[in-house]
Amino acid sequence: xxxxxxxxxxxxxxxxxxxxxxxxxxxxxxxxxxxxxxxxxxxxxxxxxxxxxxxxxxxxxxxxxxxxxxxxxxxxxxxxxxxxxxxxxxxxxxxxxxxxxxxxxxxxxxxxxxxxxxxxxxxxxxxxxxxxxxxxxxxxxxxxxxxxxxxxxxxxxxxxxxxxxxxxxxxxxxxxxxxxxxxxxxxxxxxxxxxxxxxxxxxxxxxxxxxxxxxxxxxxxxxxxxxxxxxxxxxxxxxxxxxxxxxxxxxxxxxxxxxxxxxxxxxxxxxxxxxxxxxxxxxxxxxx
Amino acid sequence: xxxxxxxxxxxxxxxxxxxxxxxxxxxxxxxxxxxxxxxxxxxxxxxxxxxxxxxxxxxxxxxxxxxxxxxxxxxxxxxxxxxxxxxxxxxxxxxxxxxxxxxxxxxxxxxxxxxxxxxxxxxxxxxxxxxxxxxxxxxxxxxxxxxxxxxxxxxxxxxxxxxxxxxxxxxxxxxxxxxxxxxxxxxxxxxxxxxxxxxxxxxxxxxxxxxxxxxxxxxxxxxxxxxxxxxxxxxxxxxxxxxxxxxxxxxxxxxxxxxxxxxxxxxxxxxxxxxxxxxxxxxxxxxxxxxxxxxxxxxxxxxxxxxxxxxxxxxxxxx
Numbered sequence: 063x064x065x066x067x068x069x070x071x072x073x074x075x076x077x078x079x080x081x082x083x084x085x086x087x088x089x090x091x092x093x094x095x096x097x098x099x100x101x102x103x104x105x106x107x108x109x110x111x112x113x114x115x116x117x118x119x120x121x122x123x124x125x126x127x128x129x130x131x132x133x134x135x136x137x138x139x140x141x142x143x144x145x146x147x148x149x150x151x152x153x154x155x156x157x158x159x160x161x162x163x164x165x166x167x168x169x170x171x172x173x174x175x176x177x178x179x180x181x182x183x184x185x186x187x188x189x190x191x192x193x194x195x196x197x198x199x200x201x202x203x204x205x206x207x208x209x210x211x212x213x214x215x216x217x218x219x220x221x222x223x224x225x226x227x228x229x230x231x232x233x234x235x236x237x238x239x240x241x242x243x244x245x246x247x248x249x250x251x252x253x254x255x256x257x258x259x260x261x262x263x264x265x266x267x268x269x270x271x272x273x274x275x276x277x278x279x280x281x282x283x284x285x286x287x288x289x290x291x292x293x294x295x296x297x298x299x300x301x302x303x304x305x306x307x308x309x310x311x312x313x314x315x316x317x318x319x320x321x322x323x324x325x326x327x328x329x330x331x332x333x334x335x336x337x338x339x340x341x342x343x344x345x346x347x348x349x350x
Numbered sequence: 351x352x353x354x355x356x357x358x359x360x361x362x363x364x365x366x367x368x369x370x371x372x373x374x375x376x377x378x379x380x381x382x383x384x385x386x387x388x389x390x391x392x393x394x395x396x397x398x399x400x401x402x403x404x405x406x407x408x409x410x411x412x413x414x415x416x417x418x419x420x421x422x423x424x425x426x427x428x429x430x431x432x433x434x435x436x437x438x439x440x441x442x443x444x445x446x447x448x449x450x451x452x453x454x455x456x457x458x459x460x461x462x463x464x465x466x467x468x469x470x471x472x473x474x475x476x477x478x479x480x481x482x483x484x485x486x487x488x489x490x491x492x493x494x495x496x497x498x499x500x501x502x503x504x505x506x507x508x509x510x511x512x513x514x515x516x517x518x519x520x521x522x523x524x525x526x527x528x529x530x531x532x533x534x535x536x537x538x539x540x541x542x543x544x545x546x547x548x549x550x551x552x553x554x555x556x557x558x559x560x561x562x563x564x565x566x567x568x569x570x571x572x573x574x575x576x577x578x579x580x581x582x583x584x585x586x587x588x589x590x591x592x593x594x595x596x597x598x599x600x601x602x603x604x605x606x607x608x609x610x611x612x613x614x615x616x617x618x619x620x621x622x623x624x625x626x627x628x629x630x631x632x633x634x635x636x637x638x639x640x641x642x643x644x645x646x647x648x649x650x651x652x653x654x655x656x657x658x659x660x661x662x663x664x665x666x667x668x669x
Contacts, residue, residue: 065576066574066576066577069576069577069578070576070577073577073578077470077471077474080467080468080471081471081472081476081482084468084471084482084486085482085485085486087545088485088486088488088489089485089488091489091497091500091501091504092488092492092500094500094503094504094511095496095500098503106509107508107509110508110509110510110511110513110514111511111514111515111518113511159391160391160392160395161392163388163389163391163392164388164389164391164392164393166388167384167385167386167387167388167389168389170385171381171382171384171385171388172378172381172382172385173381173382173383173384173385173386173389174382174386175386176385176389179389179392179393182396183396186396186400188599188602188603188606189400189404189606189649190605190606190625190645190648190649190652191606191608192606192608192624192625192628192629192645192648193403193404193407193645193646193648193649194399194400194403194404194407195629195632196403196406196407196410196628196632196638196641196642196645197402197403197406197407197410198399198403199632200406200410200638201403216395216399217399219395219399220395220396220398220399220400223392223395223396224396227392252384252388277491280493281492281493281494281495283494283495283609283613284608284609284629288632288633299493300493300494300495301495303495303496303499304495304499304613307499307502314503314506314509317499318499318500318503321495321496321499321500322496324493324495324496325492325493325496328491328492328493329488329491329492332484332487332488332491333484336484336487340487340553343553344553344554344557
């Protein structure tokens with residue numbers, strides 16, 4: 063056997079091994095989270111190494127405890143879910159309203175400073191969020207906006223705008239200008255063209271951006287921590303989970319149930335829109 | 351369509367001038383106005399929530415401000431170099447900066463190496479490829495709070511699965527407190543970083559790999575190049591620009607990272623990075639001036655690193 067054959071055959075096996083390894087490493091933490099969330103804490107302490115639920119141990123009491131309101135002796139996650147949902151949906155909707163015209167302008171219209179807009183967004187995207195956090199913390203403390211979900215939504219819009227505009231812009235550029243020109247000849251104005259021609263054609267991209275915005279807002283932690291920490295009834299799921307985990311008295315299995323509740327919507331959304339999202343994010347990367 | 355007005359360019363609309371008495375705007379100027387109008391909301395949000403705060407942080411860095419005295423000091427109070435001076439000479443700041451550099455370099459290199467391995471493995475077609483690819487992206491999209499929490503529990507000395515298996519199957523004498531002892535904490539945080547962010551590198555490397563023309567590899571194969579030689583001399587040079595780009599992006603993002611370290615260790619056991627330290631100054635000590643000064647130092651150090659990098663790579667590309 064020559065070197066080529068040896069390499070080809072061993073790499074074929076290595077590749078299978080690597081894929082299996084990656085699957086284990088990426089999926090195991092999720093599986094572990096799920097298993098722990100349905101085991102009673104006493105059993106976990108006796109047998110911490112188990113990767114499945116031993117027969118007869120299965121319980122959903124953890125979920126009941128985490129979801130029950132605080133008055134009823136639970137952890138009040140239903141309120142957190144409502145807060146997170148509201149914030150994420152509002153941030154998504156408002157980001158789209160702002161980003162769609164912006165992206166259209168950057169992709170289609172020649173105006174003063176158009177080139178600089180893209181550079182500005184890259185800079186914003188890469189700037190340390192802790193630097194922005196300090197004055198926002200100060201302003202919100204002063205204006206009494208700390209503890210308000212509206213302030214949080216505002217920050218999330220600014221955090222998701224750069225990538226949203228970038229993804230939408232790339233998509234708008236693939237739509238033939240002639241389609242818009244024929245609409246213009248038929249008498250449509252600028253906004254009418256965006257609404258009736260460009261937007262329907264860009265629907266996949268708009269969906270991808272909406273998914274991205276929702277996921278970022280749902281997962282966000284730093285700003286939620288800075289703005290909402292004093293107001294337990296305004297906590298988002300991320301914040302609530304991390305603050306409860308700091309306390310000693312809540313059993314780990316109950317917190318694992320909370321983690322599943324936090325993670326599940328994101329995983330479902332991600333698998334539903336995976337193709338849209340990855341294509342939206344990597345378009346243009348092929349060119350190097 | 352056979353004829354287009356030369357002035358129309360890429361702009362499809364034709365709006366009638368509002369006031370008949372005025373000279374009508376040229377198409378070009380109208381296009382420019384529409385563009386500015388449409389992009390204004392975006393710019394306003396970015397300016398209000400990001401632009402102004404950045405400037406303000408710089409101002410705060412040169413003021414003596416604490417949360418308690420905030421009401422008395424105006425926006426442009428007395429400027430002083432005290433904060434910067436104090437911050438640079440506080441014990442621990444240099445260590446924090448060094449930890450941040452180690453953490454960023456480790457996390458960046460780790461995630462790129464792991465992501466490259468993943469991209470090469472998933473490159474060719476096989477059954478269930480779409481599902482495998484999607485699963486590999488999960489660590490990146492899942493909420494950071496849940497992921498850090500799962501890692502904490504998995505690595506827990508009492509009820510974590512890692513220590514249980516380590517003692518049962520690997521013959522460890524005692525449980526290892528991965529996240530709370532100095533010898534392992536930083537490495538564990540770096541490993542988490544590589545685990546959570548390899549999908550970022552994976553995604554972009556896979557997209558680039560798929561765009562490499564098949565003829566290139568085919569020609570090398572005909573010339574007798576083995577698979578490792580084809581990787582070394584055909585694929586790697588093709589991937590290098592993307593790797594360089596991912597490298598700089600990941601370095602910047604890791605350098606700024608707050609969530610991961612804060613949630614995993616809270617900055618204890620030698621893992622305090624600058625972002626976490628700024629947060630502590632801001633909330634625990636409510637020393638806004640010092641917090642701002644450190645944030646500015648963070649941004650400046652980052653800028654210097656990126657400038658050096660760009661210079662280095664820019665020079666290389668010209669050669």
